[in-house]
Amino acid sequence: MKKFENKIALITGSSRGIGKSIALELAKEGAFVIIHYTNNKLSAEQTLNEVNAIGGKGELVRADFMDTNSIDDLFSEVDKILSNKKIDFLINNAGLLEKSSIENVSEEQFDNMFNVNVKSVFFITKHFISIMNNGGRIINISSNLSKRPRQELIAYAMTKAAIDNFTTTLASTLGSRQITVNSVAPGATDTDMNKERFKDPIVKESIGNMNALKRVGTPNDIAKVVTFLCSEDGGWITGQYIEASGGAGL
Template structure:
């Protein structure tokens, strides 16, 4: 499939997990991918290797999101990689993980969570807009945590609720340029990084029993949804949150 030939994409948090699958998937469809990473140089090298094996082209860009000057650092690398081309696809995937339930999260952890998960995507979009082509795509990775009452993820769910609201409001603002803005909400997704979590006795069985499609998700399941939203086929979809959870926690299963 080469429906993204000639397009350029920036994927944040592309060194592992869902972000790595998104970057590789977009490249396999013909996009040139700017793969952002924070500290995992080995991981982004693996991403670039996968992109190359898929027949695509990738460029690494390092920036520690949540730190002072993060957006400026990121876009210095992005503009160098673009080399006067426009940006066509922006995927805000990078995120800090849940910090814990109420009463255990420190103010510093809370502030860091919002700096990475909310502030960074907001200002990345703002900085990207002059580079983004009319008819471009902005896709932000959210979470099913926004529709589930999970006491261990309160602050994390708050951040994801914020970017879902951001996506809806920006969709209305940017529609005049033909730019679509959507969010994708994964559920329980097993990656190489979080695999040990799912080794907790009974956890996988519990989650799959609450999932309509009866299994855990994988990075590719989410990446395929992102690739669809980045394509021309999704040109009439904007301001939406697309659930990519396999039907997690919809209600009692028959």
């Protein structure tokens, strides 16, 4: 029997990148995966096709977290899929990064990042903890920038610091239900979000050499950490900030 047989997972932002890898890893172990996307339906369908190809099962849901009213659409769609069942894993992965210094960041950019990276996480979690099985898992995708911010990513780093704080408090709140809550913080990872940064192989190699393991991360590196935290073996870990960066800056 697969380790996540009869488990249901919702992964936000899972049409590509880290979220997609998480969906595939959980599906491979038997979880039914609810794949959320914003606009790229083709990528979401491709993710679901890959889930099906490995013998997994899942469904697609759409919501735009920059429009906070759209969160209600997510709730409605997921509730239909669940059909009175409860979820076991909530992976808050959807994120928005706007590269800008404090001198140049606009109020709109600031609001968009906080809506997607913080406000949506808070209210999505608020909704789903009421329909989560005891012993469930909540994993918030943070960033090592929350601890080591860079000037050109000041607002984005603030959103991830908020997520780390939320994680700690929520772990205490839900501990009596045996629900664990952790944040996983990738370092430099080769995703669509970083495609411009890594399009030059020399730059990619140089950044990788800043890590103890001498390469940049892959989405699957992060997905495997998440999968461990969802497993029974990860059940004694809660309220933690877990950096998955290959030893950035060591």
